[in-house]
Amino acid sequence: MVPSEAASALAALLGDATRVITTPQIVARLSRDFYWYSPVLRAQLDDKIADLIVQPVNVDEITRVLAWCYAHQVPVTMRGAGTGNYGQCVPTSGGVVLDLSRMDRIEEITADGVAVCEPGVRLGVLESEARMQGWELRCYPSTLAKATVGGFVAGGSGGIGSVAHGGLRDFNTVRAFDILTMEPTPRLLHLEGDDMHSVLHAWGTNGIIVRIWLALTPSVDWSQCVIAFDTFANAFDFAESIAVSDAWTKRLATVFEYPIPSYFAPIASYMPPEKSIVFLLIATAQRDALITAAQTAGGSVTLAAEYFGMKTQPLLSDYTWNHTTLWAMKADPAWTYLQCGFDPTRVREQFANLKQKFGDDFLLHIEFMKNGSSVVIPGAIPVVRFTTEERLNEMIAACRADGVSVANPHVNHLEGGGRYREDNVQLLAKHRYDAKGLLNPGKMATFTPHPEQTTA
Secondary structure: OOHHHHHHHHHHHHOOHHHEEOOHHHHHHOOOOOHHHOHHHHHHHOOOOOOEEEOOOOHHHHHHHHHHHHHOOOOEEEEOOOOOOOOOOOOOOOOEEEEOOOOOOEEEEOOOOEEEEOOOOEHHHHHHHHHHOOEEEOOEOOOOOOOEHHHHHHHOOOOEOHHHHOOOOOOOOEEEEEEEOOOOOOOEEEEEHHHHHHOOOOOOOOOEEEEEEEEEEEOOOEEEEEEEEOOHHHHHHHHHHHHOOOOOOEEEEEEEOOOHHHHOHHHHHHOOOOOEEEEEEEEHHHHHHHHHHHHHOOOEEEEEEEOOHHHOOOOHHHHOOOHHHHHHHHHOOOEEEOOEEOOOOOHHHHHHHHHHHHHHHEEOEEEEEEOOOOOEEEEEOOEEEOOOHHHHHHHHHHHHHOOOEEOOOOOOOOHHHOOOOOOOHHHHHHHHHOOOOOEOOOOOOOOOOOHHHOOO
16 A cells, blocks of 8 residues: 555545545554553554545545455454553554544434444533533443443453443443444444443454444442551452442452552652552441441551542552553553452462462452352452563463463454354454454454455
């Protein structure tokens, strides 16, 4: 592809040259996400840049762009806000990055609490609008202010709220979506039920998500609480007692081993030195009871204040989930992370084994979440010290050998990241909807185009 010729052709299709971007600095910025959290991915992806960016504003424009790219064998990589951490939206083969951020309309929030929206809607905007109508997001990433609904559905997993409502793939949270296929004449398909799982969290490798039906939950008046404990064991025990009990209405239950809290410089006044810390989002109606329970358990409550959404200061969610890793990296660039799931029946033993083997190179950061079987489990995004890729792989192997699941965030394909479905529905959908392999190429390692399917 000659970028200047492609830009002219695509600008003609859109009727607006300003939405076909070839300025090198902008193209480079919109070709990246937060893959640099991983030193492994940084080495692999730093030089991967699109040839140009296209910013459609409706389904018809996307359809025309996809048809042109199919005819000219030009790769297309979908982009939301670029807040992912695994290089999902990094174009490994150049071509076009399809930036959907201008498709940002909330069509409606239904009477039974389903948001119907375009993929470029910011999750923070949706949360604010939903709360005005008595609803709120079931779960959202720590990048709430910037992340888009489409990016979250295509590349996200869970976040704040998962302790009560599970992740995106659980409990019918994503009700349906429309996708466009990558074919000579792209098809607009409506997927719901089990059919969605062929494209849900597939990184835009087998369909472009253009409309989403996302289930919400009734809104709650929340309070933020910070509780300090002398030991990680005591902090974990208390957080677990809140997380697993149906008696507590909660949206977040997080535990940090010291010294992780020392990395949270803007909220240092709430982080007593040498203490392990628990963060909770709890129903305001239960705040006083929580304070009493925390003090009875030996904790010291350093913050207990009402939550007012993204304008709340401090906003504790800015230090949870993978934002925790970011704060650690700011303090020491040698830190990176893993994504783990511990066995609730053996979790303390597993903690001890990992600490014995890796010591302070493996710092425990727990995010409680409900799995698809409605069991609240101690998920984890441990902060780990990177020295070599071999050492990192040793940590991953040690976790798995002890029954700790690992979704590896240091690989740039679906299969290695722990989110690939064993029934191969994502691969089968790739063959049905993108037989040439032009959508986000290289991100589905098990896919091989069939020769007879690679000619227009």
